[in-house]
Amino acid sequence: MTTRIFAPHRREVLAGLGASAAGLIVGGAGPSVTAQLALQARPATLALKSGQPATPIWELAAVSHLRDVRLKRFDRCEVVFRNDLPVPLAPVWYGLHGPAASDPLRGRAPAAPATTEISNISIASAGTLLADFRLFEGSLKQPARPLPIIATELSHVAVDRDEVLVIEEWRLRPDGTAVPPGQDPKDTTPLYTINGQTSFELSALGNERLRLRFINGSQRTVLAIKLESHEVRVMALDGQPAEPFPARNGALVLAPGARADAFVDAARSAAFLLHDGKEARPVGSLKISGQLERRVPLFEPQPLPSNDLPEKLDLRGAxxxxxxxxxxxxxxxxxxxxxxxxxxxxxxxxxxxxxxxxxxxxxxxxxxxxxxxxxxxxxxxxxxxxxxxxxxxxxxxxxxxxxxxxxxxxxxxxxxxxxxxxxxxxxxxxxxxx
Missing domain, CATH: 2.60.40.420 (Cupredoxins -  blue copper proteins)
Incomplete structure (x- = not known):
């Protein structure tokens, strides 16, 4: 993927992030900021079809991070959002529960083009979150990509690797351009990617325990994802820990925007298969490139740490x-x-x-x-x-x-x-x- 991002905008966002955070910490206004995040809504391209020009898209990018965005439970995070797209936008957070959640339709107008806004969010729960401006899809000129946000647990989780897999759906015209959701997809064909790749490959060692955070980043289609020849143990859904259970037939069924954390013990090279309700198709693979030697064998995974949700609900008095x-x-x-x-x-x-x-x-x-x-x-x-x-x-x-x-x-x-x-x-x- 190539991204058109202008250096002054990146410097401006990062400079604003540092200055505003310093003002909060030194000035003592409100609770201390423990994490910082700079987001940018910007144009980009994605190579979706061989032999054709890259497809223009819009995306929400974390310009403050080189790889995945990982915050911690109970972080108070200052978010600097720069809108470098030609329509008013704001990030909407999925899985961010609690009184400090940021929501642009509940009284705060979205950011105008070429403007920067600063807000604070509190990370009340550990889990897999999603930041997304596609709620404003009526004004989007191009299909857009969301941004996964990981809120890590305070205690150690017994896995060897922690990987995010964002599944996305595109509707491509014959010329390689794409139709945004909410518009007539006439004369288009569906195409699916994992992490922006039409043929995704995850490399692992045999005997590694993987935490795979699956996200259905499509906006209209219920999808099922399966890793062949492996047991997929569900550990969390929509960012909240679950009582661990094996996925039925090894497949995770995800509604648009849904997230599932699964533990997989890598055993052999295998294909990721995606089913959109009409047919199954390979969308990637797990490639085993060696063997991890263990002194202690793998045991059944224990539940993830609780996010302190209520154990019981009063249905009779509801x-x-x-x-x-x-x-x-x-x-x-x-x-x-x-x-x-x-x-x-x-x-x-x-x-x-x-x-x-x-x-x-x-x-x-x-x-x-x-x-x-x-x-x-x-x-x-x-x-x-x-x-x-x-x-x-x-x-x-x-x-x-x-x-x-x-x-x-x-x-x-x-x-x-x-x-x-x-x-x-x-x-x-x-x-x-x-």
Whole structure:
């Protein structure tokens, strides 16, 4: 991938980051900053089709980091965001739960072109997060890439390697250009990448224990990813630890925006297979290039450290609401026309358990995302829940799924709904915790 980035912008972003952080620490205004992150929305290109020019795209890049962005749980991070794209934008955080989460539609306007904004975020939980400006897709001229953010645990996790694998979907025209989501994909063909590569290769030693952080970076398609001939043990979903369990048939099924942390003990070279609901295709490979000698054999992995979410939810005393996803007469709006002056989907008092009956009236699968709080997926009889937390859920056509969460973070929070159709618009509403 080649990136068109102008040196003065990079210097300006980094200089602003250093100056503002110094002012906070020396001046003593508010809690101390323990981490710094400089983000830039910028044009780039991606080599997606052999023999054709690189495809123009937009991306959110961490110009303060040479490799993955890794913060720590309980960091207070100062974020400097530079918008070098021709439309107003702001990063939206997925998996960043808590009262200090940054959300540009709840009263803060997105950054205008050629401007820099500074904000602070608190990393309340360890896990796999996603920073993304594609909520503003109505104004995007090119398809865009999100940015994975890793919040590491405070205690050691027994793995040899920790790798991020972002799966992305592109709709390519015959000339090699790409159609952004929300537009008619006529005369395009789908193409999938891992970490921006059409043929991704992960090199490892035999007997290494890998922590693979899978992210469905596509915006419309539910995808299944499988590593052939290996057991894939799910350790976390949507940034929250789960009771470890083997993936069914070794495949992880991820809704757009969903994340799954899995442990894999590398045994042999194998293919990564991707299934988009129509066909399976190889999208990369694990290549074994040696052997790791161990004095102690590998044991069953222990659960990841807790993020201190409640062990139990009071379903009997819960507030209950019906939410029809995307229904035209129920207050849903495109992000460009969203206003918190609109009626909320629901309101809850701080500390209450909330149960939502999510109804999908559309003829296609619809993806729901809850900002501000992770939730439990309830059993069909509403008498218990699955042993994991989520913030994103795909609901089949005509179906209703029930979820529950503890309303612990006061404020106004977004909910999102989008049909798994490339041309379908992304819709938003808000809910209040008071």
């Amino acid at each position: 507030l209950r609401f019906d939410v029809a996803l995307g229904a035209a007469d129920s207050g849903w709006a495109r992000p460009a026309t969203f206003s918190t002056a609109s009626a909320p989907a629901f309101r809850a008092k701080t500390g209450r358990t909330v149960v939502l009956a999510l109804q999908n009236p559309a003829p296609a699968t619809t993806v729901f995302h809850l900002h501000g709080h992770p939730f439990r997926l309830l059993d069909k009889l509403d008498d218990g829940w699955k042993p994991y937390w989520l913030d994103t859920l795909a609901i089949e056509p005509g179906q209703t799924q029930r979820i529950a969460f503890a309303a612990t973070s006061p404020g106004r929070w977004l909910i999102e709904s989008v049909v798994t159709d490339w041309a379908a618009p992304r819709l938003v509403r808000w809910y209040g915790v008071e």
